Amino acid sequence: MMILKDILYKVTINAVVGSTSITVNKIEFDSRKIQTNDVFVAIAGTVTDGHKYIDNVIEAGATAIICEKLPDLLKDGVAYIEVANSNQALAYMAANFYEHPSANLKLVGVTGTNGKTTVSSLLYQLFKKAGYKVGLLSTVKIMVDDTTYKATHTTPDSLVINKYLKQMNDEGVEFCFMEVSSHGIHQCRTEGLRFAGGIFTNLSHDHLDYHETFAEYRDVKKRFFDQLPKDAFALSNMDDKNGLVMFQNTQAKKYTYALKNYADYRAQILENEFSGLLLKVNDSELWTRLIGSFNAYNILAIYGSAELLGLEKDEILRLISELENVSGRFQYFISDEKITAIVDYAHTPDALKNVLETINNIRTKNEALITVIGCGGDRDKTKRPKMAHIASALSTKAIFTSDNPRSEVPETIIEDMEKGVEPQNFKKTLSITNRKQAIKTACQMAEAKDIILIAGKGHETYQEIKGERFDFDDYKTVQEFLKQLQK
Template sequence: MISLPLFSLLTDVTVLAQHGSTDVPITGLTLDSREAGPGVAFGALRGTATDGHKFIDSVVAQGGAAVVCEELPAVLSPATTYVLVENSAAALGHMAAAFYGHPSRQLRLVGITGTNGKTSCATLLHKLLRELGYHAGLLSTVQNQIDEEVIPATHTTPDAIRLNALLARMVAAGCTHACMEVSSHAVAQHRVTGLHFAGGVFTNLTHDHLDYHGTFDNYLKAKKGFFDALPKTAFALTNADDKRGPVMLQNTAARRETYSLRGAATFRAKLIGNEVHGLHLEIDGREILFRLIGVFNAYNLLAVYGAAVLLGEDPTEALTILSGLTTAPGRFEPVVSKKQGITGIVDYAHTPDALENVLQTLLEIRQPSQQIITVVGCGGNRDAAKRPIMANLAARLSNKVVLTADNPRFEDPNDILVQMQAGVTAPDAAKVRTIADRREAIKTAVELAGAHDIVLVAGKGHENYQEIRGVKAPFDDKLILTEIFSELNK
């Protein structure tokens, strides 16, 4: 069991005031007041749903050893040490890193941020490093991994305590490298504060998470904040073809590098072919065939290649390995009906940009006789502004569309569908059907498909549940699509 004096955890924390001794043993950290007790330091965080400061008295009553807070309670207990800080979340980030022995300093940790492509890039880089012979960890939306050990993921980026605990497990398992998605929420909420990164990668920035950040500018600042915090020993690799790409490098102390399919950059690629069997790219003068499909994957491959080279890997060996890799589950994942020859594609595309990328890719690789039938919905209690945009894109770029529920959460799915339908223009209205039941929507899309057509099921990707009124019921797009194909094959 870890036991460290409180003062040793506060080395990198700016303490505004303290009440009580910091020479007390700390055996655990928590953000949940219910987990507080003897030896445990509690971080009172101000969240979107609740304020941890409301539970300080409860923590004290349970025998909590220390409280880290932004506001002291009116009555202080002599049995508890109170540490007053400007930002509890930032303080807990530094404390968690210290408590677990600064595991990120013992790893070559690469963080990947952006609206789309984070999971694919993190997964590809992890696979590449493993193929190169390294022990490596992965922190992603789909799953966390320590080499081959899979640990279910609940958030894109875990809280600072769980994150450092996972990194410490990686170190203990002999990992030398780790790849992780860095969400905008994680930056804004200081979940990655206190971590030491060997490098950061920016993929792109489009309309997303405005329900949390409020404005696009705040969303941009959150992403940029990750690069602003990189040390000068790290690399900062950005997509030069995204108009916000150069912005990420403006204030970073890290080594500035770029990648591009269109112009001058540190790492350049030329698209030679984009077919149903894969991509044909020229990267830094080498022509390579890849198993992945689509221009968006060309960017992902180029970003991962650049990161690998900046980590010191041999360019030719990195490209050779990348040519044989596949991406993460639920990312442009095919399911084929052998009898009818229908190709199903399951993809996590849940933003306008991601959906457009997937549909444009399908338009580029399909045969003239193939129809594209798209099933898509929008999540509840999330950014509503993208709902009509998503429906408009699906209708414009598909031959037929079935609008359906995604994760409605606490919203009425029919209300969401009405908002989506508002984006469908008159010329495309005849293409669109609305079926709230997602399984029935997928079945209908398959029934609408002819031989060799393409059915895109977008929005949920790797998720194996559907969240309705606070309940997560089992639901897996890939499994459902496979079952429907099997029924048709009988």
């Protein structure tokens, strides 16, 4: 229970009708969850507009309404607060309601197109191994020290973020690592939080169904760094042309990492095998079980962040060598028939290219590389032909299949993909709508020492078709089929 005016601190208010001295129970933006004495924040979302439900929530017991436009009919005994931006208001209110939990730990945000999950998850792993109590807010899961909770979004809503951060405070968590998506930044979910640091991984083609242009997508990412406080650090990838853009208006202390350019944290790849990477980081050598140049960048981001957060260099090197792969990120096994199966979340053109180039740099070319790839429905259609072009050009065989078709017809998505295949690669492609059948076919085609890459879904254990989620796990599926072939 809190006084309404106390949870409105820092909110940009245009008008107030009624008293802000009332006691409120909790904050909600989902009209279905409203109970007596709750505050309802009306948000105009992409699917529905919360302003439509103001009468319903008052009937359900809401005593305060936060909205961008006051209703025509105002009811007695209800406080109406007109705000400039409901998403931003929700973020500040959530932070106030949960007593600013981000200020009581060191919160580090990781943003970029690719690598967010790997960097944040491995930083969680590293600091746990160093003996700290640690939190994680990621696409794969939410961790409050040793307790796991299910994640539903890359960046959860403001109420969920602050609820878990408060729980971390209660359990003595010292560090928290958080994926920060462009959607989350655009919808102000990270406002009202105090970050100790921000990491920029890279920027490439993604989410142009949501952000109208690449420039807008880039500038939304940049906004996260613009909001960092003076005592925070900003760590950016100098090999990405947008690395310096992130620094333009930040007050945070600036640090850089790179493989190709001069930077504060620089690495050279000495060995790159399926067993791992041997890197020279600044003046020290380190071995990691992670694979590929894209993971060399992730390791640099982890190394730099850990040092900026106060860990000793020698300890960081030792801990990095102990890190284990993140679920669905270049997760692989070798069958008894000596077939290598790799499952990776690569669902953008750049990520797919990185994974395929990594495999091609390691393999001897005497073995086949069979790629199973799909594209999500109701998402950025412009990347579909690009994904298919990359898969067909860099693989021995490419099988196009369903990812999460959502409300779209899977065959239509595959047709969009096929448009990107160049004539010389037509014979290398195959289209199988059913994902399970596509994986089975790849396993049947593979011979000893061949490599199967199943890309696009990674850690996801479901397929979303026509509004329903069905159990589906790429890693388990390919394991089962390869075991069957051994019999």
